[in-house]
Amino acid sequence: MSIIPLYFAIPLITAFAIPLLGKISKTLVWIVATVVSFVLFILALYGIALTQETSMIVYRMGNWPPPLGIVMAFDSFSAFMVLVISIIVFSGCFFSLRYIGHFTGQWKFYTLYMLITAGMMGIAITGDLFNMFVFLEIAAISSYCLVAFGVDAEELEASFKYMVMGEIGGLTFLLAIALLYAKTSTLNLADISNTISSIGMTPFFWTILGMLLFAFSIKAALVPFHTWLPDAHPAAPAPVSSLLSGIFIKVLGIYTTARIVFNIFGLNRANAPVFFNILIGIGLLSIAWAGLSALNQKDYKRLLGYSTVSQIGYIMVGFGIGNYYGVAGAIFYILAHALGKGLLFLTSGSVVHRTGTRDLDKLAGLGEAMSTTAWSYRFGALSLIGLPPLVGFFAKLFIVLGAIKAGLLWLAIIAIGLSVLTLSYLLKIENSVFMKKGKMADIKKAPFSMRIAMVFLVILVLLTGLGFQTLMDFLIGPAANALLRGVEYAQLVFGSFSLNF
């Protein structure tokens, strides 16, 4: 019995069990969702232990051998994504207990939350292109509903805007799948990879790669396709913002891009320098453009939304550099940004919960009244800015090292220089919300469950920073190697099978 399908089966079953439990008790639903996300976290740790022994675990759905049936291909990079997903899902779920309290129909929230989890887990472990599309749509449709969960005018507007952009991306992905199927007659990622290596990169495949990059750039909110994110992520309830900004866009946009570029199309910096320079270009544009826009924001969560777009740019630059350090840095950045931005959105949630506003001009003097929240914000922000020994520093360090090793000294300098933007917009919140003297009427501390969720992430930010060498050996390094082994992915998936048609 393999545990691989459990990653998406458990949240999927929970999602459909919750409506039944919702009739009994509201708290019971929360307990079930939290316990399930904790179980996923334990399973994710076990998955990492498994990938230390074998580099690729293949699960065949219904025991059909590839390429006939759908396979789940679980390698180190998948294991890494599963772990990050489960961390953010767990902390968000814990945080939701009090935050969701004022909404009606709470069980609907947890159902959608579990569906989004199932969709993301599915994308991270699937080895089949159409299956990836199905999971992507499960996650995307649930996220549209969660963004509109408050059904206020702004939230509905944001959700519709997000849905229009997101569906253009999703349907372009489907069109690309159709064209790819017409050429290769297979949907199995490993088999597509084999076919492409035997035919070579024809202009037709480049066109398809362009379409896929377009679709995933929308999902990952890279400039110039980012316009939906600063509306949609702030409109969602805070735990969902934390989930969407922390991990959702990375699974739907970044993971898929990296997997398809490196393992399926078998590209690397040596055989496709122009394509990788385009990735670097998109990344730098995102960092600079969204960073500058973030400076003008007057809304707590909207500022964090622009910040997300800007930080995603760093991850893209890391993959664009394309050597071991660059890719490892990008993967490290996925972890650092998930923890950091997840934490920042949770602090915005507890501030909104206690004060009822997210306008930076109205908020003041919360540094003493909500000290746990303030210190959590400081740790998250310092990690994103890149202060040693927090995790964000090592992520940036590896990207810069990668740039220097690839002979792109100018890129290293620009990447460091642009961190000033991160520093200045994150200080803006610190100044106006936590440092500025001022009296807001009877502000209480954040509720206990919210503080637990925030402290959990703060501890992880500290631990992952202090133990970066261990992480590098057991988690990030293997994940980077899994990407950099390129089309060898196909041989690992097929393993001992060979079917001739």
Add this chain to the structure above:
Amino acid sequence: MTIFVFCIALFLIGLYAIVTKRNLIKIIIGFALIEYSVNLLFALIGFRRGALAPIITKVHSAHNFVDPIPQALVLTAIVIALGTTAVMLAIALRIYERYKTFDIAKIKKLKG
């Protein structure tokens, strides 16, 4: 080759509707057009002229069959398209309740 061109033309017509139309319902119709174009493309990819249904019996040997996989994919894609269209229409209706209009030029409470 022709089928590719026509399906992509239909795709672009849908994209044109989404980008230029100001009415929410017309935008959703644009999505429906895109979904039709992709589903049609899938069905046509699997088509073979004069081929048989893909059922292997003792009488028919295993060649010249229609490719059954795109048909299975189209079914799944239709269900997903149904889901997205339903969510879109539901949200469009809620927007109409709040703003009393379907015109996207008048639905702009969000800044920048």
